Amino acid sequence: MQLTLIVPELVWPEPDDRQTLDAVAAPGLNALLARSRRTRRPPQSLEATLADAFGQPVGTPYGAFRLLGETLAAQLAVEDAYWVCADPVHLRFHQERIILADSGSIGVELAEAQALAGELNRYFGDVGTFHVASADRWYLQLAGTTRLGEFDVPPLSAVAGRRVERQLPETAQTGWLRKLLNEAQMVMHGHAVNAERQASGRPPINSLWLWGAGALPPRGDSTQDGASSGMFDGVWSTQPLALGLARAAGIPTHVVPRDLDTLLAHAAPGTHHLVVLDELLGPVHYEDGDAYEAALNALETRWFAPLRKALARGRVTRLRLEASTAYALLAWDSGRADQWKLWQRPQTLAALAHDLAQGER
Known part of the structure; x- marks a missing residue:
């Protein structure tokens, strides 16, 4: 199974807020990101990130x-x-x-x-x-x-x-x-x-x-074609925009699974799924460091740590993790071989936030 995972506001937007960043223990996420190829683009909204995932042009309604x-x-x-x-x-x-x-x-x-x-x-x-x-x-x-x-x-x-x-x-x-x-x-x-x-x-x-x-594009328009969306076989989200984009493209929609194991139990081998995990959106927007810590720790347990193992074992063949953040739109791509690059040392989120704030790629 291939997985595209969108996690808005993955990185806390205040790099000098060590109280919040140091409270987060996410070894699975840290290792996952260290052994993935990262790209960086100018910051954009979650809405724009979702539109991009479905091949929508600038000016999406x-x-x-x-x-x-x-x-x-x-x-x-x-x-x-x-x-x-x-x-x-x-x-x-x-x-x-x-x-x-x-x-x-x-x-x-x-x-x-x-x-x-x-x-x-x-x-x-x-x-x-x-x-x-x-x-x-x-x-x-x-x-x-x-x-x-x-x-x-x-x-x-x-x-x-x-x-x-x-x-x-x-x-x-x-x-x-x-x-x-x-x-x-x-x-x-x-x-x-x-x-x-x-x-x-x-x-x-x-x-x-x-x-x-x-207004919605006419049916048959290339932007409504499922092929333009990256050929997702399923979209899992609570975001109405993500669900609407999927329905316009004729892609089945589902509620967000509780964890990676639940997704793997329902996703057939060889399929490509999009999952939107928006639990960090509210804590970041409302500057609630405690809620951010709790939400990220839950994501670490249910998604990030299991994902690293699933990639290494080939249960997930390809992963693209996208995060719209205050620093940039970040994307990490990884496959099975990448997760065996044990010489790539994990970086904490605090260190990542500092590097991003300094403009490092």
């Missing part, structure tokens, strides 16, 4: 593909509309700058999401329809033939917890959308949901992050 991976998709004509991710956020001023917090840090509840989206639909029904797939993932379905042209907005995962310079592109085609967003913020500000949140000391849900605009 993330909203449409992500929606295709939602349970909600069964109730909608996803292929016949133009979609925008409209995820709920909290904006606040800090030292004359705007800082964005996503739902993971402000705790949006599903009932709150549905109430706010319902109010937005009452105000903006002529523009489009807001759909709530989960408390933190909303979608705007544009009415009629409205299109946004070039829509260069980073995914929410790339801006959460960071300073925001602008929310939307300054183009003629998005002028009406900037106006809509301003009006939507006023509607959300005055809603009872936010009055209740503020009364209980919680930050209001006072804006939307609009990104990933576009």
